Amino acid sequence: MKELYILRDTLGQLQDVVLTDVLKAERIVKSSNGRLTFEKILWLNDGLDCIFYERELAQSQLGRPQDRTRQAREIAQILLEKEAVTINADEPYIYVSGLRSPIYCDNRRLIFFPNERRIISHAFAERVRSFSPDVIAGTASSAIPWATWVAALLNRPMVYIRKASKEYGQRRLIEGGDIRGISVVVLEDLVSTGGSSLNAVNACREAGANVLSMMAIFTYEFQEAAQKFRDARCHTEALTNFSTLVQVAAEKQMIRSEKITMIQEWNTNPQQWGPRHGFPNVSPMS
Ligand SMILES: O=P(O)(O)OC[C@H]1O[C@H](OP(=O)(O)OP(=O)(O)O)[C@H](O)[C@@H]1O
Ligand SMILES: O=C(O)c1cc(=O)[nH]c(=O)[nH]1
Known part of the structure; x- marks a missing residue:
């Protein structure tokens, strides 16, 4: 049995999607600390630990490192169980950057699994909510469904960002609406x-938006990426990451130890790994 907490201010309305969850819940315990209505719901379904619908409390609760660690481990396990993560050293994958890699993380597969995609979109929603953005933006193409679900959960407008402007029609780079002067x-x-x-x-910045954060499901934790975001003065975070994935895979024996050693070697020096193993990196994909 899992516990779902829904918190809202006394005038707040629950969104439809939450109401559906509430109706399915076994038991609701209500209390109040004066300013907040506090509803504790004993939740019978797997997968959903908790949702917070009040910003102040969400920040204090979600900021706790152990919550983030638990969430990162849960999502890493999903990536492994649903075979989003695959390893092939005989024919290493080519990344969009042109890097060769023995590991590929295909998060596109996750949209096929309703329970797991709910866990991930709720995890995103909890974090996004603490920033109170005006708009949720998704990168094309793989993040469009996630942005859609998060925007629906938080009842916010959504846009998506193409890799390049469309060459016909309206010729837009950002689809959905005008983000000038608003937060994203x-x-x-x-x-x-x-x-x-x-x-x-x-x-988004060139379109005049204030980007509050860039959040991803997964990061390989490359120094190069972290530096780029520091240089751009852009906050970034990920629901889970390479080191957590490796830790969970090793503990649960989901990836054999020699493969773990290999992907760790790749991760410490991704630029060198391909050439050293007879697979030169290639030009970045356009
Ligand atoms: O951090 P980077 O080195 O840029 O690599 C990560 C990007 O690569 C993948 O997209 P891809 O280009 O395969 O496009 P897709 O989302 O349309 O499948 C992934 O969805 C990220 O957007
Ligand atoms: O860098 C990439 O292109 C990339 C790596 C990866 O593991 N998964 C993915 O979808 N893209």
Whole structure:
């Protein structure tokens, strides 16, 4: 049994999607500290730990490192169980940056699994909510569904950012609406070198938006990516990451130890790994 907490201010309305969850809940315990209505729901379904619908409390609760660690481990396990993560050293994958890699994390697969995609979109929503953005932005193409679900959960407008402006029709780079002068959180499915996500952040900035954060499901934790975001003065975070993935895979014996050693070697020096193993890196994909 899991516990779902829904918190709202006394005048607040629960969104439809939450109401559906509430109706399915076994038992609701209500209390109040004067300013907040506090509803504790004993939740029978797997997968959903908690949702916070009050900003102040969300920040204090979600800021606790152990919560983030638990969440990162849970999502890493999903990536492994749903075979989003695959390893192939015989024919290493080519990344959009041109890097060769023995590991690929295909988060596109996650949209196929309703329970897991709910866990991830709720995790995103909890974090995005603490920034109170005007708009949720998704990078094309893989983050469009995540941005859609998060925007629906938070009842916010959504846009998506193309890799390049469309060459016909309205010729837009950002689709959905005008983000000039308003705040945005950008969602991405995955960060390797950070090039794609930073392009999206820059596109939003050039369109006149204030980018509050760029959040991804997964990051390989490359120094190169972290430096790019520092240089761009853009806050960034990920729901889970390479080191957590490796830790969970090792503990639960989901990846054999020699493969773990190999992907760790790749991760410490991704530029060198391909050439050293007879697979030169290639030009970045356009
Ligand atoms: O951090 P980077 O080095 O830029 O790499 C990460 C990017 O690569 C993938 O997108 P891809 O270009 O494969 O496009 P897609 O989302 O349309 O599948 C992924 O979805 C990220 O956007
Ligand atoms: O860098 C990339 O292109 C990339 C790496 C990865 O593991 N998964 C993905 O979708 N893209």
